[in-house]
Amino acid sequence: MSRSEPILKVENITKSFGSAEILKGVGLELPKGAIKILIGPSGGGKSTLLQCLNCLVTPDSGTIWFNGGVVNIQKSKELYAFRQQVGMIFQDFNLFDHLTALDNIIIALCKVKKMSKQQARERAMTELDQVGLGDKGHLYPAELSGGQKQRVAIARALAMDPKVLLLDEPTSALDPELVGEVVAVIRSLAHKGMTMIMATHQISLIRNLADEILFMKDGLIAERGTPDELLGKGCGTLSQGFCDKLNEIAGEES
Amino acid sequence: MLESLSVIKDALPYLLKGSFATGVIVVGAMLIGLALGLLMACGMVYGRKWVRLVVGFYIWFFQGVPVLVLLFLFYFGLFNFLGLNFTAITAVTIVLGMTTAAYQANIFRGAMLSIPQGQFKAANALGMSNVQAITNIILPQVLRISIPAWSNEFSIILKDSALAFVIGAPEIMARTQFVASRTYQHLPLYITAGLIYFVLTWSGVKGLRALENKVRIPGYSHQGN
Amino acid sequence: MDDMAFFRELVTGLNRGLLMSVMLIIPSALGGLIIGIVAGALRAFGNSLVIRIGDGYAALFRGTPLVVQLFVLYFGLPNVGIYLTPYWAAVTGFMLCSGAYQSEYVRGALLSIKRNQYLGAQALGFTRLQTIFWVIIPQAMRRALPGCGNEIIYLIKYSSLAYIVTFMELTGEGKTIATEYFRFTEVFLVIGFYYLILVSVAKIILRKTEKALEVPGFGSV
Ligand SMILES: Nc1ncnc2c1ncn2[C@@H]1O[C@H](COP(=O)(O)OP(=O)(O)O)[C@@H](O)[C@H]1O
Ligand SMILES: [Mg+2]
DSSP, X not given: OOOSOEEXXXXXXXXXXXXXXXXXXXXXXXXXXXXXXXXXXXXXXXXXXXXXXXXXSOOSEEXXXXXXXXXXXTSHHHHHHHHHTEEEEOTTOOOOTTSOHHHHHHHXXXXXXXXXXXXXXXXXXXXXHHTTOTTOTTOOGGGSOHHHHHHHHHHHHHHTOOSEEEEXXXXXXXXHHHXXXXXXXXXXXXXXXXXXXXXXXXXXXXXXXXXXXXXXXXXXXXXXXXXXXXXXXXXXXXXHXXXXXXXXHHHHHO | OHHHHHHHHHHHHHHXXXXXXXXXXXXXXXXXXXXXXXXHHHHHHHSOHHHHHHHHHHHHHXXXXXXXXXXXXXXXXXXXXTTOOOOHHHHHHHXXXXXXXXXXXXXXXXXXXXXXXXXXXXXXXXXXXXXXXXXXXXXXXXXXXXXXXXXXXXXXXXXXXXXXXXXXXOSHHHHHHHHXXXXXXXXXXXXXXXXXXXXXXXXXXXXXHHHHHHTOOTTOOSTTO | OHHHHHHHHHHHHHHHHHHHHXXXXXXXXXXXXXXXXXXXXXXXXXXXXXXXXXXXXXXXXXXXXXXHHHHIIIIIGGGGTOOOOHHHHHHHHHHHHHHHHHHHHHHHHHHHSOHHXXXXXXXXXXOHHHHIIXXXXXXXXXXXXXXXXXXXXXXXXXXXXXXXXXXXXXXXXXXXXXXXXXXXXXXXXXXXXXXXXHHHHHHXXXXXXXXXXXXXXXXXX
């Protein structure tokens, strides 16, 4: 366990949609540079939890700490400022359809960070270069492949200089042959020490990147531990059973 | 026949000057409709229950009462009652604007609902406020998608503006009526008026189609997806 | 006392006008629908000359204001010796104008039916006429219904234009009373309410019909 002060910490998050209790009191800590990976069956509440972390979904109860202070999510100013520092990557990219790749990045820099158009443009170019799309800035989302869209989405999030990155199944909507390019970008982020929490079923990411695996089921974290603890031979954990199944599927596909 | 032609030739400049008033009415009404319609659409999609109820009532009322009745109601009734001394042109512009707002609200609402929710979330995730997300992300797309329906609304309002003469606004129709009552050449004059409206409608629709093509997003087909 | 007399006169006048409005709307709607179906079918399946004529008719009546059309019929035609009563001028104008719009929906609906439907019917040995009656019309009708119904709702509201060619229907009766008593706001609010009821009833009937004809998975697009 890392001793350093967590950048993002949540405690006892609950959320219901109607009568269905989706999160039943979840807590976690993200120390600087940590990479935590959420796995578990679909419908277990991973997306809901990730969206509660930056209050895209407002939790019913629970506390969020950021950089040591409690985030007052009732105050919209504070909430917007908090979200600027927490990047998010979605399963289906959510690029703004009416803007070019470059403008997708520029718009938040200009409107949220109030950068000058020129500065924003330079920054956006740098980020696009970083994800290998320096020559695609003028294209619109509809003209990009899935993998390229996701890389633009990552560049867009990184341009905001987030302290933490939330990734919700970043490769799940991609055709198999496009997964690699996005995985490579995520890996390089990991090597640069980005703090991340990611829901994913991508077995290569789970094994190699995770400092800690959180297995979510029915709105609770059912298991947590390092990959070695949870995925070692013959552990008999839920996580291992789950990953074995993922491996089988991956095996069938390739 | 020859007499008709000479009447038309003499009257044409006078009638065409009426298209200035018609233009003011139509452009003004469409802009009022745009502003009010967008506001109401936002209210319907993102607003609280009471907002949705108020907007729903407004739309029900303005879509259910004939324009002619609305003109009489506001020009002779409500505007006077409220002590507002509008000229006929201003009154027509406002009434047509309020009417088209009811229809435009539904157009924009449909467009808003067709934009994937995720883009709103992504905007929020980047730190945009709800207002910023709506103005920077949702509206630019909504406006593009809405151009064809908006152009249809334009052609309806242009034709409805011909009713302005009933309260004495000096537009194309009123001028035609004036000349017809002097010359008794009703048939050729009203046909001429019809042709002027036809040309105006046609040019407006063509212009809006050009705009639609100009702001089209490459590779993005709204129907297909 | 005065109020009582006013409201009694208002209600009797408006009810008389309502009856007249209904007598305008029903034949105009039926006539418009028939014209629309015929013109729509011709525009969809006719030879190029017929299509051009049909398109011209639709463009002309959709591109000019209804009130101009009414003026041509009522004030214009006497110039060439044709005199229409206010009622017939209004009904003729409404039918022709409504028919132009209806033909647009009918045409669109007919053209939207996919080729494989014709092929399927032919493969089963349907004659041309049988195909049209048992396959094409049932589908096209459902596609065209929302647009055509909406057009009838527009017609209900535009029937108020008959007042301009001096036919005393709802709006005309109301205007007379409003002018007499100089009480515009109340009178026109009540008239508006009459139209709201007409339009709302028509909307309910339209929705019920759509529901009744609904076929699962057969979208309007
Ligand atoms: N906005 C919502 N309204 C109602 N139910 C929702 C909503 N979002 C998620 N859910 C429900 O919450 C449960 C958990 O969903 P989710 O967090 O997406 O799980 P996961 O990402 O682990 O697959 C699902 O059963 C889903 O139907
Ligand atoms: Mg999910």
